[in-house]
Amino acid sequence: MSEILLTIHCAAADTECLVDAIRSVTRAPVHVRAEIVHGRDFADAKTAEQVTATLKRSAIELVEGAQALDDILQAVDGAKRRSPVRWYQTPVTARGRFS
Template identity: 55%
Template sequence: MPDLLFTLHCATRDTELLVDAIRAVSPTPIHVRGEAVRGRDFGDAGTAERVSGELKRSTLELIVSADAVPDLLRTVKDARRDLPVRWRTTPLLDHGRIA
């Protein structure tokens, strides 16, 4: 079974909390990137974001095996975050490290 790219999109204020929670259950490096999201789906937005129409989000990415996903999802669900988190997995055809 191929490795997966496990991606989370969370509120900026929940980033460090989620990174710490994931690090407690997975040794995999977590890549974090800040993003501004614009759109009309405000179900995940805080009050100020609804007014401005721009959601401040972080994307967390890590490469995991498929059997690690349920534990990661449970960890994210149980974390004491402020706003909802969106997630997805993407199969990786290949990956590696060039030294």
């Protein structure tokens, strides 16, 4: 089974509802990281963010089997959120755990 690292970028205010939606369809550990995006891509920015050119976002990450991605993305798409969501997937070629 091939594994995928799924990364979802969302508005900080939408993080909890998206995590809940993801957890409803997978048991994989979900990692959340607060991010500040500096840039000029205002497609997803609110007015205040456009003025400062600083977007407060979250990155939600999890590793899951490739066959589960459609269910996870459908849950994210169907979640009650306020802002658009961007996502990408990266093949996992190796991983492990040190104790």
